[in-house]
Amino acid sequence: MQPMSLLVTTCVLFVGSHLLLSHPLRAPLAGRMGERSFLIVYSVVAIATLVMLVQAWRGMPAEPPIWAVGDGLWMFASLLVLFASILFMGSLIGNPALPAPNAAFAAQGAARGVFAITRHPMMWGFALWAFAHALVVPTPGQFILSATIIFLALVGSAGQDVKKARLMGDTWRHWAARTSFIPFARQLSGRGSWGDTIPRPHALFGGIAVWLAATWAHGALGYMVAGIWRWVG
Structure with a gap:
């Protein structure tokens, strides 16, 4: 995947996972897993997608301003x-x-x-x-x-x-x-x-x-x- 495409993809994953887990999926998942277990899952997903985003950003070639x-x-x-x-x-x-x-x-x-x-x-x-x-x-x-x-x-x-x-x-x-x-x-x-x-x-x-x-x-x-x-x- 090209660096720019990878950056866009990781940005979408980062934003999408945050919004989904913060709103439409929060109540059903927390109800099924328990609030503490849900927060653990939320944190793991947030950290993982953030690391992916940072790595994609670091992999971007130099661009002229x-x-x-x-x-x-x-x-x-x-x-x-x-x-x-x-x-x-x-x-x-x-x-x-x-x-x-x-x-x-x-x-x-x-x-x-x-x-x-x-x-x-x-x-x-x-x-x-x-x-x-x-x-x-x-x-x-x-x-x-x-x-x-x-x-x-x-x-x-x-x-x-x-x-x-x-x-x-x-x-x-x-x-x-x-x-x-x-x-x-x-x-x-x-x-x-x-x-x-x-x-x-x-x-x-x-x-x-x-x-x-x-x-x-x-x-x-x-x-x-x-x-x-x-x-x-």
């Missing part, structure tokens, strides 16, 4: 990844969208920090991270990989809305009414306060730390130097 990438675009992409990192770190605490025992309790609180920005900060963090990579690595292979991650993150978020509404009922619907799917949509429409979107310390400082470490590792592992490290050192 579609546009030139200068310092301005690098700065914008770096700031986008920083924002994505803050969203991700903020999503780890008090996130009603996660399958946590206290999800219903968290959904009763006010939307503050990253949750005032979007009710799916983790998924939008992944999507923005992928988009930033497409900006600075403008090749067909990267476009396919980034599009795969963006599609899975955003379609997965929409699926979470449906599933959480079914599982949590009015608790989730009231939470969704106090938040927005698209980042900053409530603020831009005048329905939310910009002050509420200030990230909490664990999101802000954790996001900065993750951004610095990840962009440093990008260059240290032999990939393109990224983030602030392009201009420091």
